[in-house]
Amino acid sequence: VELSNQRNLTAQIAALCEEYPETPVVVSSRPDSQFGGWSEFKCATLQGLTMEEACTLAGRLPMDHELRQEFLEDLQSGLYAGYSDMLSNPLLLSMMVLTYGQYADIPDKLATFYGQAYETLFQRHDALKRGYKRERQTDLDMHEFSCVFSAFSLHLYDRRLTRFPRALALECIEKGAALAQVSVDPEAYLDDCLRAVCLLLEDGLEIAFTHRSFQEYFTALYIAGAQLKIRRALIQKYQENANSDDVFPLLYESRPEALEEAYVIPRLAALRREIGASSRIGTAQYARYLAALGVTQVVL
DSSP, X not given: OOHHHHHHHHHHHHHHHHHOTTSOOXXXXXXXXXXGGOTTOOOOOOOOOOHHHHHHHHHHSSOOHHHHHHHHHHIIIIIHHHTHHHHTSHHHHHHHHHHHHHHSSOOSSHHHHHHHHHHIIIIIGGGGSTTOOOOOSXXXXXXXXXXXXXXXXXXXXXXXXXXXXXXXXXXHHXXXXXXXXXXXXXXXXXXXXXXXXXXXXXXXXXXXXXXXXXXXXXXXXXXXXXXXXXXXXXXXXXXXXTTTSSHHHHHHHHOHHHHIIIIIHHHHXXXXXXXXXXXXXXXXXHHHHHHHTTOOOOOO
């Protein structure tokens, strides 16, 4: 429902409930803080889809028949197991169906998939609703919107936050727009992130990323596109998180040379110094490496 019509529609629903108090009324919507004030209603949250439910939903979405069959076969033969945290979400499942419908495949590289997923959310998601074009509050193109969101994601990743208050979201959008050198109203941009592009959602009194992986992808995207000096500094700063999230793997897929130069090669050089390897790696150096890992017994 377009923003200009929401207030009037809310009043009509309230009037309907008051005039016919015994009539059950169900309202389906994306998460929105306004429902907290609907005292006559109880809010329910959808559970994640099982594989069978994901197959049922995917089978009902508009898609070429042959592609649909291929997608359903992929779902049952391992795709759901590999992407269960995403495919259990109806919105993200719909997004993947659109991506699959366009490219007839799910790419092996996560960075490629998330790039396609962002494009789907930005301009193709409404293709599932024929004749409908979602209203946006900003006039940014897809690249400009991405640049701001990348810097926004970096600010929150720096604080290790995936959930945050609205005031902090607006502050990080303002900082992100300044970094991206894009002029935008923070309130309007946040509204587009929540309602039009669906990269964020309102969860109670806080705002969260629709999926944590989007934050990691856009953080990696910012680092990949940063100037050399800044890129090196950011990689050095976040190297302690290398094994706890997907920022570095996503960065490596998009710009392997950047990660190799600022992270892999320096760590290999430090390891060689630690194990005393001046040229070739032999048994003695390997034993020192195992000892550094805490391995005390080895059977050869």
